[in-house]
Amino acid sequence: MAVRLDDKRLVKQLLGGDERAFDRFFDENFARLYRFALVRLADDPDAAREIAQITLSKAVRKLHTYKGESALFTWLCSICRNETSDWLAKQGRYREHIVLVEDFADVRGAVESLGTPEQMSPDRHYRRVELLRLIQVALDNLPPKYGDVLEWKYIEGHSIKEISERMRIGPEATQSLLARARRAFAEVYTSLTQGLERHESELVKS
């Protein structure tokens, strides 16, 4: 819930014309929306960039309609999803429409409801490519700071000291942030993999 309060505050600041709020809004969301669109557009970087920009453009014009009922990024993703569909339709690429595990309603709901973390149970036999992609999806669905700090620490291999300097916080605060980020990641990732398992087994049955 704290995330949404923060999102609501950010939107309020944006509506009030706060330039720093705009910087934060753009910096936290543009690259994430780009990646959100990228996988849905068969890895077309130009189209993904265009869709991300159109999404944010539409969002700033309807910011006053955001009520904090979902996370701001989720709200942006819903706009982005529609824009992606429209773009594919205009390109005559209906058949290329890509359905992703994170697009299933129940998985979206689980990812959206970031609550108390449960035990992580990743399916170790999962296809490697999909598993790696879901890690990126999970990182993008975390609060931006969490996603960044996990990527810097475990994927890019930066030290706590380097991350502290980059975040402009102390080493202890960085450790604490990492711990919270790990718990949040575990929950989102678990939701994604469980959702995928469930839908794959339904496909096998049918």
Add this chain to the structure above:
Amino acid sequence: MSNTEHADLENLLRQAEPRPVPAPADVAAAKAALCDEWRDATGQRQRRRRLAGFAIAATVLAGLFAVYTVTRAPIVDLVEVAMIEKSYGPVYLLGEQAELRSADDLSRIVSGQTIVTGAGAGLALAWASGGSVRADENTRLRFTSDTDVFLESGRVYFDSVAGNDGGNVSRFTLLTEHGDVSHAGTQYMTAVDRDRLVVSVREGSVTIDGVYHEQTVRAGQQATLAGRQRPDVLRISRSGEAWDWVVRTAPSADVDGKTLHEFLVWASRELGLELHFEGEAERVAHEAILRGNIDTGPEDALRLRLASAALGWRIEEGVIYITD
């Protein structure tokens, strides 16, 4: 989270590739474009909120007026916002039933009044907090408060220095349906019609807080705001035909007991000209003390005053040269 789970998680994350990111140049371009759109969007919202505020205020005022008409008791303290210094041609005051009443006997304007100038008319007002407001013919001005005037249509000129002997900072903002025009010590002209707002600046600078765009206009520039189009800014002359009506509406200067130099500074500002002295002319102008006032426009007054001081003058390319 147990140590094993912690280690599993770290191993899992270490297998991943960094997330793809768009090129920095693309990000910068997208951010700049979005920032413009965001500013437009929030500007519109603030405008809508302000208009809603006006609507609420208007409703409240209408209610107060209804109570007033029933009780015949004064409800709101009216504020004197300006004094009429000069007028010619048909000038009207908008009545309570939207009828036009002659403003011939009017000497002071209070908040809430609307003044309408007819064909061939002109009006000069001394603004209460300092400065001179001029209205051209076919202009409709609503005096909303002692700081704001709503220009419904026509042309208005504002000079923050003229008639501002006390060195006050004139509090004057011109509101229009296309945006608000605020000054920073200046002489400027604003023209409004249904489609556009045109602001021409002689001296200093003004800021336009438009419905769709913000624009700063500096001396010698003219900005035109028309709907969503980007403001069109041109270089203009600070004197000439476009400013003739401003000269016609200029009230006569009270120069009794002042130096000829002070009079020349006033006249050159009114005419939109730079002042330049040649030979001994500046010394003569400082020493000559004027007696009495002449009830004419700046150009005629200039000719008469310089003739009596035995000084010559000529105007060349926006400069008035005073010669001995």
